[in-house]
Amino acid sequence: MAGKVAIVTGGSRGIGRTIVQTLAAEGAKVHFFYRSEADAAREVVDAVSAAGGQATAWMVDVTDSQACQQAVEQIADQSERIDVLVNNAGIVRDNLLAAMEDEEITSVLQTNLFSVFHVTRAVVPFMMSQRSGQIVNLSSVAATKGGRGQANYAASKGAVEAVTRALAVELAPRKIRVNAVAPGVIETAMSQQVRDLAGDEVKSRILLKRYGQPEEIAQAVTFLASDLASYITGQVLYVDGGFKMA
Ligand code: NDP
Numbered sequence: 001m002a003g004k005v006a007i008v009t010g011g012s013r014g015i016g017r018t019i020v021q022t023l024a025a026e027g028a029k030v031h032f033f034y035r036s037e038a039d040a041a042r043e044v045v046d047a048v049s050a051a052g053g054q055a056t057a058w059m060v061d062v063t064d065s066q067a068c069q070q071a072v073e074q075i076a077d078q079s080e081r082i083d084v085l086v087n088n089a090g091i092v093r094d095n096l097l098a099a100m101e102d103e104e105i106t107s108v109l110q111t112n113l114f115s116v117f118h119v120t121r122a123v124v125p126f127m128m129s130q131r132s133g134q135i136v137n138l139s140s141v142a143a144t145k146g147g148r149g150q151a152n153y154a155a156s157k158g159a160v161e162a163v164t165r166a167l168a169v170e171l172a173p174r175k176i177r178v179n180a181v182a183p184g185v186i187e188t189a190m191s192q193q194v195r196d197l198a199g200d201e202v203k204s205r206i207l208l209k210r211y212g213q214p215e216e217i218a219q220a221v222t223f224l225a226s227d228l229a230s231y232i233t234g235q236v237l238y239v240d241g242g243f244k245m246a
Contacts, residue, residue: 207242
């Protein structure tokens with residue numbers, strides 16, 4: 001990763017934060033987007049810097065296509081290249097379908113799916129002219145398993161997997177690889193409610209009988225973004241302790 005320039009969306013907390021720190025520890029110059037938590041973003045920049053790495057925080061709402069375009073252009077102007085894109089930003093708004101409000105449907109699709117279009121569309125021209133690039137999208141075990149109250153979320157992640165395969169086909173001639181990582185239940189703020197409500201029941205259905213840690217996702221993302229994965233494209237790597245199989 002030394003000398004590589006990476007963009008990570010949703011890098012201020014949770015899995016995204018750990019991806020930023022892992023890529024930076026491997027030598028990448030990391031630019032990350034966050035929505036609102038400026039203090040959390042500053043903490044990430046400081047933590048990376050204290051570890052001898054480089055990270056820059058950008059307040060960019062990934063649901064805003066113009067803001068994504070402008071930020072990516074500024075990063076490309078400054079850095080003169082973009083090697084890695086990790087589409088990580090995501091939200092949940094769980095509810096049973098009969099009670100699900102329009103906002104709960106649109107906000108999840110806009111944040112989890114439309115963002116992938118917004119940021120990837122802005123980044124791809126730079127990768128195409130370099131004739132190299134690595135894109136890693138964050139899916140979820142919900143894409144294949146579904147989940148009670150998760151019709152909106154499962155739809156967004158199923159679509160992210162479909163976009164991953166379509167872009168792998170489209171961008172392979174320009175030597176751009178596109179893959180996804182699908183986490184199981186990972187210990188972050190996002191999964192807190194699920195873990196609180198259905199803790200032992202969910203854990204008993206995971207083959208490895210434990211939740212995952214953000215580091216375990218960040219390592220998989222870093223692998224797919226690295227030259228170690230130079231012959232892998234169009235794949236979804238499930239990092240879920242065997243939850244999908246159970
Ligand atoms: P968290 O809720 O811990 O963090 C979400 C991050 O996304 C924050 O940095 C947040 O920024 C950012 N974000 C949210 N909305 C926007 C937006 N509109 N624009 C810019 N940034 C935004 O989530 P996780 O770390 O747990 O999840 C990361 C990814 O992994 C998601 O795609 C999620 O769907 C996926 N995943 C997570 C699982 C889990 O168990 N945790 C399981 C399966 C998949 P801010 O703080 O500023 O709002």
